[in-house]
Amino acid sequence: MATPIYEFGQIPQMDPANASRGRMRRVRDAGQAPTVGVIYNPRSHRNLGADFDCGLCPHVHIAQPRARAQLPEALEDFAAKGIDLLVINGGDGTVRDVLTCGQTIFGDEWPVIAVLPKGKTNALTVDLGVPDDWTLQDAIDALDHGSRIYRRPMAVGRADEPDSRVAGFIMGAGAFTKSIQAGQNAHKLGAFNSMVVGVTGIWALLQSVLAGRSNPWRKGARMQIGLGAADAPMAHSGQGDPAMRQLLFASTLERLPAGIKPFGALKSGLKLVAVDQITRRTTALVPLVLMGKIRGSLRARGIHQLATTQFSLTIDDQFILDGEAFPSGDYRIEQGPELAFVAP
Known part of the structure; x- marks a missing residue:
């Protein structure tokens, strides 16, 4: 999910009204299994093209977008399912793309996020204290029994395209x-x-x-x-x-x-x-x-x-x-919404 030079005009967009209508709000009962959405990048360094066992749990929904343009559809589907936990399986570049494409869909109401360190660089998971061998099951268990760490990604936008911003750390x-x-x-x-x-x-x-x-x-x-x-x-x-x-x-x-x-x-x-x-x-x-x-x-x-x-x-x-080159120009860098990440 990367291109040689990032083009802001190629950020996948969707109608915010449609995204809002697609979100479900639900309160999980005590002991109820969480609904989990997984963005799995098969091209990440440590994934090596391997697939998850999709029979892990009926409440775990796995999407494997092959290109950045396919991310909004996967995230919109997760939002419609009312996921409690969004798991990003990949490196820093995958995190950047998911957070960027999810801005319109989740706004300021993101689900809790877990990151599995599967890329060549995993600076975010270093900050969160996530071990290299963290698994999907570990992340799900941490939702109720781990810790929460709050971070705000940077929102980077071109001066001439203020509505198109890329999120990164x-x-x-x-x-x-x-x-x-x-x-x-x-x-x-x-x-x-x-x-x-x-x-x-x-x-x-x-x-x-x-x-x-x-x-x-x-x-x-x-x-x-x-x-x-x-x-x-x-x-x-x-x-x-x-x-x-x-x-x-x-x-x-x-x-x-x-x-x-x-x-x-x-x-x-x-x-x-x-x-x-x-x-x-x-x-x-x-x-x-x-x-x-x-x-x-x-x-x-x-x-x-x-x-x-x-x-x-x-x-x-x-x-x-986050590992990808952006062209010369005029930019404004701000802080995005505060996001909750699970950690051991």
């Missing part, structure tokens, strides 16, 4: 885009999840320390960032070209793979870190920054860590949202 640009490309090569070598973060992080650090500012790893991308509803321009340290940022990274997750802490002490809400074209000396300190060992005087060094309600981004290069 990790966004990056500049050197982050290069890291994702390097991560694809790491996948081919058998590295996934936290291992990818380590492998690509070391490679990016070496490139940034040894290369000049013309190197793509240090050059970054030309971008303008406006903070909050007032669109206040983000400050610049004066390091390098003020029109460029070496890296931009944003997320609403609170725990990231490999234990990295790019936002310092900030945890909740929409957080971002922007890095100017910093010096080699500051670049060498980046591992300590990521581990949360250095927090003071970072802004003067060209590393900006902050939380905001929303921000705008004008960028002349691609950026990445």
